Amino acid sequence: MSGTTTFGLTELSAHCAQLDDAGLAALLRVRPDLLNPAPADMTSLAARAQSEMSLRHLVQHLDAGTLHLLQALNRGEPYSAQAAPEAAAALERAGVLLEVAGEPALPANLPHVLENVPAGPPAPPRPGAKPVMSALVENASLAAISELLSEVEDLLTTLEESPAATLRTGGVGMRELKRITSARSGASSPKDPEVGETGWLVELSAAAGLIEPDADSGHWAPTRLAAQWHRAGRHHRLQLLVSGWLLAPRSPLLLRGPHPSARLAPVLTPERQRGDAPALRDRLLRTAEALTGPKPAELYTLDWPDDAEPGPETFSGPLLEQLAWDRPLLTARTRHVLLPMVREAERLGLLAMGALSAAGRAVVEDADLLAAGEPPSSLSSHLEAALPPLVETVHLQSDLTAVATGTLSPGTAQALGQLAAKETRGDVPTYRFSAETLRGALECGWSPEGIREFLTQHSLSEMPSPLSTLIDDAVRTTPSVRMGSAGAWIVEPDPQLRAALLAQPELSSLGLEHLSGEVLVCEASAEQLRSALRRAGVRTSHPDGAPAPAAQTTASAPPASTGAAANSAVRMTAADSPGSSPAAAAAWQLTASPWQQSPVRTVTPQMLARNPEVIDRALTALRSGGTGTKVSELGNDSALAGADVVGTLREAIRRRRTVRITRAGSGGTEHTAVGVPTAMNAGRLRLRHEDREEESLLLIHRITAVTEKESSSA
Incomplete structure (x- = not known):
């Protein structure tokens, strides 16, 4: 056939109405942007499907073979479905290739969408990749994980002693990064690679919620979660870092390339926001997983120049070739971002020796579990079994x-x-x-x-x-007078139980040590000690046998002996230690990035399309022809409500409107503030309160809802 006609809303509506449930489900999976919000009926579905925005979204996600066919059809070249059956079937499933009066037809908006769109690779990549020894990949992965955990722990310790000051324009500047690097390394004049490493760790810690700006000073300091992170197992600690990296709408987090001439830049600045970063990381790992067989294979090579900017040849191999074939337009636009993302994945142990590690495969499995509404456990379980035991020597x-x-x-x-x-x-x-x-x-x-x-x-x-x-x-040369500090103590006459308590990682991380006789002391508060004892599977009680109170007063000095123990002394008895479970793993999986404006999980269109329940409900709404499925029924109400927070705040700042803000406190309680937003920068909102003549800074990621205040009636 030669020549290609176009179709409009009427033809596409009729086509959608004729599709069976399998055909409609295929259309929604191929074009997930049509699910958010859910279409009300066939007409609204067709109208959005042929809109220029939706077509551009589709074209960005076509593979090279399908894009070649679509461009040929758009040029009016002869068409035969047998010449490219898979590409033709893909276009038909997507609702962009219909048959009208016996002729192939394309959407009327398509020629404008395809203007200046380059073609992808002429041929698909050749299958097969060089095998890599599994032991080498896993050793490199576990070594990277252990090193990263140690580096983050050192950084948090440094920031506990001296938080990072922020610039007036937002973020942490180079002078402050150099100060932090000097405190970590002891070098008076740290080199640029060391400063860049500190910047990467600061960004990663913020993405995982381990540091946040203080509401009063604006300095970035460790959060309450950081204290728990220090005491958690290594498998849970990495799980938190990985989930923060996957969700962070910021890219690239690596602030310096491997070459000496790379430019350093401030960190935690609004300029590093990138909304498609989570989708790019997900696509990178999923493509690597699809190319990996039962055994690891070399998917890419990184050939870094010593004294020049990295060129096109720096990143090569089957992984990049497959990315370019699967999404030629998207890969061409984001190739400069994919390179540092590969480096970040290596630092997290998800990629190693040019291959996907077992940890990386577990992350993909956990993403599928999350999309299905189940708690993630693959990464945590793998690391708990794979990481070498801790040593004492x-x-x-x-x-x-x-x-x-x-x-x-x-x-x-x-x-x-x-x-x-x-x-x-x-x-x-x-x-x-x-x-x-x-x-x-x-x-x-x-x-x-x-x-x-x-x-x-x-x-x-x-x-x-x-x-x-x-x-x-x-x-x-040391004075004989000795001093120390103790926030809480334990009195336990049994020497074996004392030794068992001192050997508990949960307690040793609090600085628990033997003072004298039957007394153990630590620098943490009594409440922190009690929480750690519960996590370690130890019950607490008063000397008289009664259960310990929910809140314990911090002691200023330990008792001289067991007989002098006051009511704040706590007796311990051993209990079964709780094992790992999917619920425990889920507790260390972030449900939203701290950089997002709402403390809920953002549900992307791709995640919706992978959820069978979402597809089924959308089909029911389309068949009913009613008002459509409510967003809340799709489980995406929080994501959409959160998406409106920043937009509403920006509009209120521009128009000087009074709004009512609901925000979540550190303990989970909700607070309401009413006033006029005056500025928004670096993840913070400046609000002039209505009931008092003063302004305050609010953390945007703790704001759960924003509504305009209704004007009082006359």
């Missing part, structure tokens, strides 16, 4: 250093950090002893005997004589 060397034999337990790492300065970072750090570090330990409550006992218990060899001499010198 170090190599003490005659050069006054201690080298860890693996990833140290939180308690051992904390104690060693009090005695020595961390000299190297990563999951297997090196600590250096000095007279200054040992004097600091003595002033904080360590005794010479306690230092020697700890090092003897945790060293694989005898204590070197230079270190023993250094301890003696530190004792001679």
